[in-house]
Amino acid sequence: MLDLSPARPSTARGALSDPIVTTGGLRKSYDRKTEILKGIDLTIRAGERVALIGSNGCGKSTLLRCLIGLHEVSAGEVTALGETFTGLPAGAQKARLRRKTGFVFQKHCLVRRRSVLSNVIHGMMSEPGSWRAFSQMTAPETWRRAALEALAWVNLADKAAARADALSGGQQQRVAIARALVRQPALLIADEPAASLDPVSGQDVMALFTRLCAEHGITLLFTSHDMSHARSFADRIVALKAGRVLFDKPADTTTDADIEEVFRVEAR
Ligand SMILES: Nc1ncnc2c1ncn2[C@@H]1O[C@H](COP(=O)(O)OP(=O)(O)OP(=O)(O)O)[C@@H](O)[C@H]1O
Numbered sequence: 001m002l003d004l005s006p007a008r009p010s011t012a013r014g015a016l017s018d019p020i021v022t023t024g025g026l027r028k029s030y031d032r033k034t035e036i037l038k039g040i041d042l043t044i045r046a047g048e049r050v051a052l053i054g055s056n057g058c059g060k061s062t063l064l065r066c067l068i069g070l071h072e073v074s075a076g077e078v079t080a081l082g083e084t085f086t087g088l089p090a091g092a093q094k095a096r097l098r099r100k101t102g103f104v105f106q107k108h109c110l111v112r113r114r115s116v117l118s119n120v121i122h123g124m125m126s127e128p129g130s131w132r133a134f135s136q137m138t139a140p141e142t143w144r145r146a147a148l149e150a151l152a153w154v155n156l157a158d159k160a161a162a163r164a165d166a167l168s169g170g171q172q173q174r175v176a177i178a179r180a181l182v183r184q185p186a187l188l189i190a191d192e193p194a195a196s197l198d199p200v201s202g203q204d205v206m207a208l209f210t211r212l213c214a215e216h217g218i219t220l221l222f223t224s225h226d227m228s229h230a231r232s233f234a235d236r237i238v239a240l241k242a243g244r245v246l247f248d249k250p251a252d253t254t255t256d257a258d259i260e261e262v263f264r265v266e267a268r
Pocket residue numbers: 030036054055056057058059060061062063
């Protein structure tokens with residue numbers, strides 16, 4: 001059931017909260033020829049909002065997937081949400097990681113013909129008895145209530161009975177956010193969540209989920225090609241270039257020159 005108490009108190013200014021995700025020397029290759037990530041050392045602390053930036057194909061999505069055990073790490077170690085692993089997490093670790101993590105992707109991947117409410121209930125899939133999350137008809141009452149509550153967070157409670165494909169793209173992305181947050185995960189991973197939206201809807205969606213994460217004490221790691229989103233909605237910006245961390249600094253001290261360097265094409 002959802003905890004509807006006020007947002008958990010944030011860490012006192014200046015004090016460091018506990019690490020939620022740590023990597024040491026993380027390397028990733030999909031084949032023997034190309035190494036995508038060449039030794040990533042990263043720490044993300046509870047309650048932080050971190051933007052991961054970098055040019056197309058630099059490995060942002062690969063890193064996100066390695067952190068939560070969706071892709072195998074070739075070398076190095078990951079500790080995420082209390083689970084430490086090399087390679088891939090063991091089955092039980094993977095299940096625990098999955099339960100504590102929410103995902104939002106560029107393509108919201110809703111089941112088009114199902115109701116908005118059923119789609120949000122699908123967010124319960126990793127819970128024990130997950131078959132019951134298949135539809136609102138089979139879901140326990142507590143899950144239905146949690147899903148309705150999550151829909152209220154994204155201002156779509158009145159659309160609960162509508163078919164998912166009857167909503168606009170921006171509304172569908174808000175449903176995907178409700179689905180990701182319905183279990184109140186400790187960590188929200190968002191891979192270009194606003195990329196398929198128009199500028200105004202994209203801004204609204206970013207503002208909405210960063211506010212919800214802050215209110216519910218959820219740590220946020222998102223990728224974006226929109227530097228205004230990275231600067232406005234993250235506390236920290238981590239830039240990847242050529243398989244390494246180019247910089248990792250507070251968003252409010254990241255300069256235009258820093259950003260230019262991220263996207264500057266090296267002379268061959
Ligand atoms: N499952 C996979 N199998 C093989 N290669 C992959 C796989 N996923 C990604 N890659 C390759 O890894 C590299 C990094 O891809 P990735 O999607 O992580 O980059 P990205 O920074 O997220 O890119 P974009 O900004 O374009 O989304 C690319 O060369 C891509 O082709």
